[in-house]
Amino acid sequence: MTTTPTAQAVPLPAPHSSGCPFAPPPAYTEAAATGPMTRADLPDGSSCWLATGYAEVRTVLSDRRFSADVRHPAFPLLVPGSRETLVTDNPSFLRLDDPEHARQRRMVTGDFLVKRVAALRPDIQRIVDEALDRMTEGRTEADLVTEFALPVPSLVICLLLGVPYEDRDRFQFLSRTLLSRESTMEQLKAARDEVLEYLRTLAARKREQPEDDILSRLAVRDDLTLDEIASTGVLLLIAGHETTANMISLSTALLLEQPEQIARLADPAALPGAVEELLRLLTIVHTGLPRVALEDVELGGVTVRAGEGVIAMVSTANRDEEVFGGPDRRPTDELDLERDARRHMAFGFGVHQCLGQPLARAELQIALETLFRRLPGLRLAVTQGEREFRTESFIYGMRSLPVTW
Amino acid sequence: MQVSVDRDRCCSSGMCVMNAPAVFDQDDRDSLVMLRQAVVQPEQFEDVRLAAELCPSGAITVTEDGAAGTGA
Numbered sequence: 001m002t003t004t005p006t007a008q009a010v011p012l013p014a015p016h017s018s019g020c021p022f023a024p025p026p027a028y029t030e031a032a033a034t035g036p037m038t039r040a041d042l043p044d045g046s047s048c049w050l051a052t053g054y055a056e057v058r059t060v061l062s063d064r065r066f067s068a069d070v071r072h073p074a075f076p077l078l079v080p081g082s083r084e085t086l087v088t089d090n091p092s093f094l095r096l097d098d099p100e101h102a103r104q105r106r107m108v109t110g111d112f113l114v115k116r117v118a119a120l121r122p123d124i125q126r127i128v129d130e131a132l133d134r135m136t137e138g139r140t141e142a143d144l145v146t147e148f149a150l151p152v153p154s155l156v157i158c159l160l161l162g163v164p165y166e167d168r169d170r171f172q173f174l175s176r177t178l179l180s181r182e183s184t185m186e187q188l189k190a191a192r193d194e195v196l197e198y199l200r201t202l203a204a205r206k207r208e209q210p211e212d213d214i215l216s217r218l219a220v221r222d223d224l225t226l227d228e229i230a231s232t233g234v235l236l237l238i239a240g241h242e243t244t245a246n247m248i249s250l251s252t253a254l255l256l257e258q259p260e261q262i263a264r265l266a267d268p269a270a271l272p273g274a275v276e277e278l279l280r281l282l283t284i285v286h287t288g289l290p291r292v293a294l295e296d297v298e299l300g301g302v303t304v305r306a307g308e309g310v311i312a313m314v315s316t317a318n319r320d321e322e323v324f325g326g327p328d329r330r331p332t333d334e335l336d337l338e339r340d341a342r343r344h345m346a347f348g349f350g351v352h353q354c355l356g357q358p359l360a361r362a363e364l365q366i367a368l369e370t371l372f373r374r375l376p377g378l379r380l381a382v383t384q385g386e387r388e389f390r391t392e393s394f395i396y397g398m399r400s401l402p403v404t405w
Numbered sequence: 406m407q408v409s410v411d412r413d414r415c416c417s418s419g420m421c422v423m424n425a426p427a428v429f430d431q432d433d434r435d436s437l438v439m440l441r442q443a444v445v446q447p448e449q450f451e452d453v454r455l456a457a458e459l460c461p462s463g464a465i466t467v468t469e470d471g472a473a474g475t476g477a
Binding site for chain 1: 416417418419420422423424426431433435436455458459461462
């Protein structure tokens with residue numbers, strides 16, 4: 001018999017509040033307050049589970065009885081009708097299970113090793129410094145999103161992939177189209193087709209003339225098709241671009257509200273921990289991570305039946321008082337750069353956990369430290385109410401952040 | 406304390422290297438987890454426990470042992 005929880009089903013995706021712009025949609029935190037597992041309604045009218053507790057989210061994302069395979073007929077979809085697009089287009093390994101997931105993921109992990117990312121730090125520092133040079137030259141005001149937060153990770157991932165400089169503006173546009181909930185199905189498909197075709201062509205070129213970049217290393221292998229390389233390239237491009245960009249702009253906006261905490265970024269010993277706390281609190285995947293149960297699983301006081309969808313809500317899990325609270329700490333819905341936030345799941349958990357996380361951490365540490373060091377007078381150029389947030393996107397973030405210095 | 410790693414489960418997240426860099430490394434050839442040292446020192450116990458807890462693919466096993474850490 002299926003356990004029936006008393007709480008009302010949560011509509012997915014739930015709208016953001018007009019209150020705190022850094023908080024996940026209130027419907028999710030309210031669901032979390034009623035218990036770790038709640039029923040939820042998907043846009044196509046079907047229903048699924050919402051996992052909001054820390055332990056339950058951890059289990060959904062790491063227990064192999066939960067599948068990430070988008071081709072499963074019961075896989076929960078946040079965009080109605082997107083199954084066909086996702087399935088026919090050679091799903092990226094983000095949406096596949098092992099062993100196929102591991103086979104494809106292992107082809108790119110070498111470029112994201114902790115030591116390789118450490119060696120990239122001078123390149124990242126140069127990209128950050130040059131972006132700030134361009135943003136501040138002859139000016140006292142700029143939009144931090146378009147002039148700093150978006151270009152930095154875009155240039156870093158293009159450098160890693162080996163995308164030529166002249167193609168990068170087009171890539172940024174296509175990436176945003178692919179991630180926006182406002183895009184129509186036709187726009188999504190057109191953008192995805194264009195990126196895939198571009199990457200197939202570029203990979204074919206690099207197969208003939210390999211360079212020192214990820215696409216070349218994939219292209220010279222004889223066990224990968226150009227389609228698989230292009231699909232992996234799209235995943236890395238999207239995963240490495242908007243996510244880090246929105247973390248940079250949201251972190252900046254939040255820190256400008258709490259300037260007394262900014263000094264901690266200048267302490268090299270405290271900087272990594274400060275970035276972990278920003279990752280925890282801001283957890284930009286506000287829509288959660290979808291999975292489907294392959295077997296019946298007892299979880300958080302309910303039975304998730306085989307064939308039922310589950311959305312793992314990392315944003316609420318990352319605000320669990322038992323895991324992240326403490327007598328000397330601020331409440332977990334507030335920023336506290338002295339908190340030990342290392343247990344956060346902002347990068348997910350399980351075998352699909354973000355493979356670019358060492359790169360993301362390095363970019364965030366370097367970008368935020370450099371920004372506030374070089375522009376100590378940084379402040380908003382608009383009122384707080386005029387800041388624009390991206391509530392329509394799978395990756396939460398900011399549309400614009402006008403600043404002056 | 407004894408620590409062992411299961412390279413078949415490793416998904417190369419790098420969490421272990423971040424949390425206990427003296428104990429864990431990533432193999433240059435296949436990106437999978439490697440142990441830097443056979444014996445864990447007592448001052449490393451806490452880092453190693455955290456690395457095991459936060460390994461996303463469950464590739465690290467820690468066996469607590471009352472006499473561990475004194476054999477080096």
